Each structure stands twice: as structure tokens, then as C-alpha cells.
Amino acid sequence: MQIKSAVLREIGAEAPYEKSQPIHIETIELDPPEKGEVLIQIKAASLCHSDLSVINGSRPRPVPMALGHEAAGIVVEIGDDVFDLEVGDHVACVFVPSCGHCGPCREGRPALCEPGAVSNTAGTLLSGGNRLHSGTETINHHLGVSAFSDHAVVSRNSIIKVDKEIPFEKAALFGCAVITGVGAVVNTAAIKLGSTVAVVGLGGVGLSALLGAIAAGASHIVAVDINETKLKQAKELGATEVYNSKNENVIEQIRKATGGGLDYTFETAGAVQALEVAYSITKRGGTTVTTGLPHPDNKFSFPYVSLTAEERTLKGSYVGSCVPSRDIPRYMSLFQQNRLPVDKLITDFITLDEINKGFDLLAKGDSSRIIMKF
Ligand SMILES: NC(=O)c1ccc[n+]([C@@H]2O[C@H](COP(=O)([O-])OP(=O)(O)OC[C@H]3O[C@@H](n4cnc5c(N)ncnc54)[C@H](O)[C@@H]3O)[C@@H](O)[C@H]2O)c1
Ligand SMILES: [Zn+2]
Ligand SMILES: [Zn+2]
Known part of the structure; x- marks a missing residue:
């Protein structure tokens, strides 16, 4: 036909x-x-x-x-x-x-x-x-x-x-969008009731992750983007705090406001800079999950020792x-x-x-x- x-x-x-x-x-x-x-x-x-x-x-x-x-x-x-x-x-x-x-x-x-x-x-x-x-x-x-x-x-x-x-x-x-974002929260990270969460990158996938975190009983949800319209939308959907990561102090600000970071962070932008923010605002013992699909040449580096001495977890999530x-x-x-x-x-x-x-x-x-x- x-x-x-x-x-x-x-x-x-x-x-x-x-x-x-x-x-x-x-x-x-x-x-x-x-x-x-x-x-x-x-x-x-x-x-x-x-x-x-x-x-x-x-x-x-x-x-x-x-x-x-x-x-x-x-x-x-x-x-x-x-x-x-x-x-x-x-x-x-x-x-x-x-x-x-x-x-x-x-x-x-x-x-x-x-x-x-x-x-x-x-x-x-x-x-x-x-x-x-x-x-x-x-x-x-x-x-x-x-x-x-x-x-x-x-x-x-x-x-x-x-x-x-x-x-x-x-x-x-x-x-x-929905299986990726919600699945990253409830399958890949399998967050616990009352845990604290951040979502970095608030498109269809990130906002789905935000809604998934609310449905799964997160007690505190920090939403991060470089676009003010998205921060406003995230707030309306139930984010407890929003941050614009164009601000160069954003990592220190979030770490300070959350007493050292969040239990689970989700990078849903597909940008190295967003993953850097997500990893840096994950607390000791916490888990960072990325759904981003950047260019195959993009590389991400992090302090090696943080993985060990802080018992950190970094996970990829495909189709949630x-x-x-x-x-x-x-x-x-x-x-x-x-x-x-x-x-x-x-x-x-x-x-x-x-x-x-x-x-x-x-x-x-x-x-x-x-x-x-x-
Ligand atoms: N893992 C999977 O199975 C899967 C499935 C679907 C999409 N994806 C990928 O997930 C990512 C997001 O997809 P989408 O459709 O929601 O995208 P989108 O374009 O709708 O949203 C991306 C958001 O990220 C924000 N952003 C961009 N750079 C940023 C930065 N440095 N810091 C913070 N925020 C930033 C943008 O302002 C935008 O709000 C893409 O890489 C996409 O290819 C992965
Ligand atoms: Zn898609
Ligand atoms: Zn098969």
C-alpha cells in the first residue's frame, strides 16, 4: 500500500x-x-x-x-x-x-x-x-x-x-518517555519509600521520572534543568525544589540544601554536564542512574575513589x-x-x-x- x-x-x-x-x-x-x-x-x-x-x-x-x-x-x-x-x-x-x-x-x-x-x-x-x-x-x-x-x-x-x-x-x-522515565525509577533504581531523589533534565523522560518518583513515594524531589519553563512545569508536577544548572554554583547549592546530596539521582538530559551534576549531587552510599543517549564519542569521568570509599553506584537504564x-x-x-x-x-x-x-x-x-x- x-x-x-x-x-x-x-x-x-x-x-x-x-x-x-x-x-x-x-x-x-x-x-x-x-x-x-x-x-x-x-x-x-x-x-x-x-x-x-x-x-x-x-x-x-x-x-x-x-x-x-x-x-x-x-x-x-x-x-x-x-x-x-x-x-x-x-x-x-x-x-x-x-x-x-x-x-x-x-x-x-x-x-x-x-x-x-x-x-x-x-x-x-x-x-x-x-x-x-x-x-x-x-x-x-x-x-x-x-x-x-x-x-x-x-x-x-x-x-x-x-x-x-x-x-x-x-x-x-x-x-x-513513560516506560523509560518511570522504569528508571522503579526498576533500575528501585527507589525506596521516603527516599530522596533528583532528576536532571526535564523533558518527556525526566518529567516521567519525576512523576514515577512521586508515585513510588519519594519524600523529596529536586528537579534540575537549564530551561526555566521546565523548572516551572516540574514545580507544578510536584518537584519540591527546582534549580537551574546554568548557575555554576548549582552543585554546591544542592549539596548544601540537601545535607550532602540525594539518595537517588537521575540524569535524563543526555548531556555530559547533566551527568556530572547528577553524580555530584548523589549522597554517600547513593545511586546515580542515567537514561541519556549522547553521541558515542562522549566520555564521562568521575573521582574514582568516590565509587569505593563512598560506596556509590552508577547505573545505565535502557527502556527503563x-x-x-x-x-x-x-x-x-x-x-x-x-x-x-x-x-x-x-x-x-x-x-x-x-x-x-x-x-x-x-x-x-x-x-x-x-x-x-x-
Ligand atoms: N535510555 C532510554 O531508554 C531512552 C529512551 C528515550 C530517550 N532517551 C534519551 O533520554 C534523553 C532525554 O530524552 P527526552 O526525549 O526527554 O529529551 P528532551 O529533549 O525532551 O528533554 C531534554 C531536557 O534536558 C534539558 N537539558 C539539556 N541539557 C541539559 C543540561 N546540561 N543540564 C540539565 N538539563 C539539560 C533540556 O533543557 C530538556 O528539558 C535523550 O538523550 C534521549 O535520547 C533514552
Ligand atoms: Zn524515544
Ligand atoms: Zn531477545
Whole structure:
């Protein structure tokens, strides 16, 4: 079938993207679903920093690539060997497909699925196949989803069936920002009731971590960003204190105000400077978790002895260390009970044709989640 899709044709174009237009809205060919795959109609997709990182070259991927991975839609057609979905089901997309059989999958760590990592890096579906073309040219899939399109063929293992009561633009958030941010807090760090927390970088992922920390019973939550609009939003969502890390004394200020730092800190900006702040405001015996995905060349250094003599922990968190089929329904249930109000992350709506402008908005930093509705 023919679909309308947002195709990135060059990496590293200069911002503003509304001027350089690295993403083209094209009519391309989508092949039918093969074994283990599903055709979905995309109803809503949100812009994530990981898309921006492909555009600006921080996370190099093969082009041309149909971008987008945080989305929700409706099942339209089901390939062979998919027995647990029906046409008309509502689904949210997950940005790492998991095979269920490899070492990490067997260990209950689907975020680290080996074939999932290979296919995501190669720009294919989990099967290794490709369903997107423009004439004879192959268009790569983004993270097994390619959600800035009216339709997508995805692996069964890239989608989670969701409650039809949840509006698509809200369901979309759960497949990336929410599982990443909330999962970093409750799975990777597994914070304890009453513990103290800091979140450095308050985009879709960081604000989800903030809401996750509130839901998990943190007693004190420090929110840090370089953007005043984000600090205001974090305060409204329940941060107990906010700090602008453009202020060069921010580390000393937070350490002093918290009596030597916090139990758990989360770096959710994807910037070395943010990780430095997060590590420096973690208290003795505390844990620093990062979800950031900076350029592969970026390095982070810290005082070696602090790890030992202060019994510090530094952890990475990918897809919130989640089991998506277990965790997305749990987080959605909390959302429906108003205990995880992640819909407050939505700040803007755009159309598919406005996508380049949308990424300018995301890069500017005032917006949290920008939603594209179909
Ligand atoms: N680990 C995962 O599984 C996973 C999943 C999704 C996104 N990510 C990554 O997480 C990061 C955040 O994603 P997002 O979509 O929330 O991004 P975003 O662009 O929506 O938000 C980033 C925020 O960080 C702030 N920031 C930038 N530099 C900062 C600094 N030096 N100090 C403090 N704050 C700073 C920005 O002002 C902005 O508010 C990105 O690196 C993204 O690629 C990781
Ligand atoms: Zn994402
Ligand atoms: Zn696997």
C-alpha cells in the first residue's frame, strides 16, 4: 500500500530545521505484514529526543530512514503466526523489539534483546526484513516502528495491546518517555519509600521520572534543568525544589540544601554536564542512574575513589529496564487512577507536515512532549 511518511534523507543538517528541511514528507510503499508482523494505522506519535539525535547525528543511523518510535494506533492486518491480537485492537509501540529467546530475554531483560539491538541499529524490523520502499530504494525503519507515517508494519514484539479507553495521544507516551522515565525509577533504581531523589533534565523522560518518583513515594524531589519553563512545569508536577544548572554554583547549592546530596539521582538530559551534576549531587552510599543517549564519542569521568570509599553506584537504564508487556499495563492503570498524570507532559500538537518545525520546538527545550495526530 502507499503511505505518507516522514523520511530523513540527510544526517547533521543545520538547525533551524524548518529552514534546512532534513525530513521530507513522501508517499512511499509499505509491504504487507509477513510472519510475526502486524500492520497498524498510526493514530498519534510523539517527538522524542532520540529522533532528534538521529537528525543531528548524535545517534547515527542509516538513511534514508522513516523516523518516529513513540506512538499508538489500531491493528489493521495481522501476519501469519500472530495469534494474540485482533483487527481493531489498540496498541502502543515499544522502541526495542524483544525476541523472547536470546540470553537477555531469557534473563527477563528484554531491553537488552540481542536481535532487537541488531535490527534497531541496522534499520530493519526484528526479522531483519524491510517493508518500506520508494521505487527501488529501500527506506530504513526507525527502532522497528517508523511512526511518523499514517501506517506502519511492525513486529508483533514491537507492540503492546492497550485499553481502548485511553486516548491515542496519551497511550503513545507510554512506549518510550513513560516506560523509560518511570522504569528508571522503579526498576533500575528501585527507589525506596521516603527516599530522596533528583532528576536532571526535564523533558518527556525526566518529567516521567519525576512523576514515577512521586508515585513510588519519594519524600523529596529536586528537579534540575537549564530551561526555566521546565523548572516551572516540574514545580507544578510536584518537584519540591527546582534549580537551574546554568548557575555554576548549582552543585554546591544542592549539596548544601540537601545535607550532602540525594539518595537517588537521575540524569535524563543526555548531556555530559547533566551527568556530572547528577553524580555530584548523589549522597554517600547513593545511586546515580542515567537514561541519556549522547553521541558515542562522549566520555564521562568521575573521582574514582568516590565509587569505593563512598560506596556509590552508577547505573545505565535502557527502556527503563522494563518488561514492556508487564509494565505498560501497570503504568497505564496508575495513569487511569490519576496516580501517574503523564498526560500533563503533552505541551504541543502538530501535523505530519509540520515535523521539521516540531523538531525545532523540541530542540529549543520549552516543550515536553509534542504530539502528531493522524
Ligand atoms: N535510555 C532510554 O531508554 C531512552 C529512551 C528515550 C530517550 N532517551 C534519551 O533520554 C534523553 C532525554 O530524552 P527526552 O526525549 O526527554 O529529551 P528532551 O529533549 O525532551 O528533554 C531534554 C531536557 O534536558 C534539558 N537539558 C539539556 N541539557 C541539559 C543540561 N546540561 N543540564 C540539565 N538539563 C539539560 C533540556 O533543557 C530538556 O528539558 C535523550 O538523550 C534521549 O535520547 C533514552
Ligand atoms: Zn524515544
Ligand atoms: Zn531477545
